[in-house]
Amino acid sequence: MPDLRERKGEHLDLAKMPSAMAQVENSLDRVRLTHQALPEIDADDVDTSTKFLNYRLAMPLMISGMTGGMPRGDAINLALAEIASQHGIAICIGSQRASLMAKQSQSELRARAKGVPLIGNLGGVQLAGEGGLALAQRAIDDIGADAIAIHLNPLQELAQPEGDRDWRGVLATLGELVKKSEVPIMVKEVGAGISAKTARQLMDQGVRIIDVAGLGGTNWTRIEQSRSDPLRQDVMAPFLDWGISTVDALISARAEHKDATIIASGGIRHGLDVARCVWLGSDLVSAAGVFIKVLEDENQTLRPNRLDALLSVWKDQLKIAMFLTASKTLKALKTAEGEVLMQK
Numbered sequence: 001m002p003d004l005r006e007r008k009g010e011h012l013d014l015a016k017m018p019s020a021m022a023q024v025e026n027s028l029d030r031v032r033l034t035h036q037a038l039p040e041i042d043a044d045d046v047d048t049s050t051k052f053l054n055y056r057l058a059m060p061l062m063i064s065g066m067t068g069g070m071p072r073g074d075a076i077n078l079a080l081a082e083i084a085s086q087h088g089i090a091i092c093i094g095s096q097r098a099s100l101m102a103k104q105s106q107s108e109l110r111a112r113a114k115g116v117p118l119i120g121n122l123g124g125v126q127l128a129g130e131g132g133l134a135l136a137q138r139a140i141d142d143i144g145a146d147a148i149a150i151h152l153n154p155l156q157e158l159a160q161p162e163g164d165r166d167w168r169g170v171l172a173t174l175g176e177l178v179k180k181s182e183v184p185i186m187v188k189e190v191g192a193g194i195s196a197k198t199a200r201q202l203m204d205q206g207v208r209i210i211d212v213a214g215l216g217g218t219n220w221t222r223i224e225q226s227r228s229d230p231l232r233q234d235v236m237a238p239f240l241d242w243g244i245s246t247v248d249a250l251i252s253a254r255a256e257h258k259d260a261t262i263i264a265s266g267g268i269r270h271g272l273d274v275a276r277c278v279w280l281g282s283d284l285v286s287a288a289g290v291f292i293k294v295l296e297d298e299n300q301t302l303r304p305n306r307l308d309a310l311l312s313v314w315k316d317q318l319k320i321a322m323f324l325t326a327s328k329t330l331k332a333l334k335t336a337e338g339e340v341l342m343q344k
Ligand SMILES: Cc1cc2nc3c(=O)[nH]c(=O)nc-3n(C[C@H](O)[C@H](O)[C@H](O)COP(=O)(O)O)c2cc1C
Pocket: 011, 012, 015, 064, 065, 066, 067, 093, 094, 095, 121, 149, 150, 151, 188, 189, 190, 191, 213, 216, 217, 218, 265, 266, 267, 268, 286, 287, 288, 289, 290, 292
């Protein structure tokens, strides 16, 4: 069985391969924002900024949690934090369990994520385990986090040869964390989506930030298949594309919870997808796989310039979508004309 740090390296390699992607769509191509030939605004006046966790972001985007706890992961996080700061977007890091267990601090991240929200990360099962609440507090303190993301990944854990199977008590412990924590609690999936029922359960426990992380992007069942034995692969075969699409999860979470901060993710590909998610009701959009593929090349060399360029392209694309829907602000974009097609 590989240890936690080896597994993180394997996950990074596998997540960059085409086989890591869901074979079903996140449904964002069904979202059609209506073209307005009379925008009546200056394209240069389009304002993509928004507020999140008491910070003003340049665009409604977050780099989602990926890694940490081993030298390669730490270098990636530092580079991501610096780029997030340069672009005025939020950053969430990957699970802090490995680094906390090894008593290795990731505190350097706070200075790199200058002027932007820095969000910690821990698994729901780990939170519900012995000492989980104390671990969450250490995770927050270590990086001076503005919030902590708790990830729910029951499908991934069952697909994982060494995964956790006992999911009792996660919801109640989340409720305790909400009460005890001085920073907001965000809850996220990792690519199978948050249902309306799960969102309601979370809201009932006081969680106010939910990242739906839907089906249609990085797919952990597929990633874990390549690490499993043939019998486990057979067992998991019908569940390869199990989950709730990004669009369905986003629509139901927003409909259920008018006041919550809803983050859309799961296979976001470009700035037009960001615009589509905002139109569907998300406050923020996040992405992971697409960013690591650009940041780290095939020799594991970091190419921050490539991610820097990609983020500029996304911002331009978001602006174009806003201009062509006659939306000067994100608030205006939310009420722009558009439709969700039944089929592409
Ligand atoms: C290499 C890699 C590692 C990840 N590790 C974590 C993690 O430690 N904690 C977590 O909450 N999510 C983790 N995720 C899930 C992402 O945060 C995100 O929810 C998911 O990949 C869906 O977004 P995407 O389709 O844009 O990749 C990881 C994703 C990738 C690609």
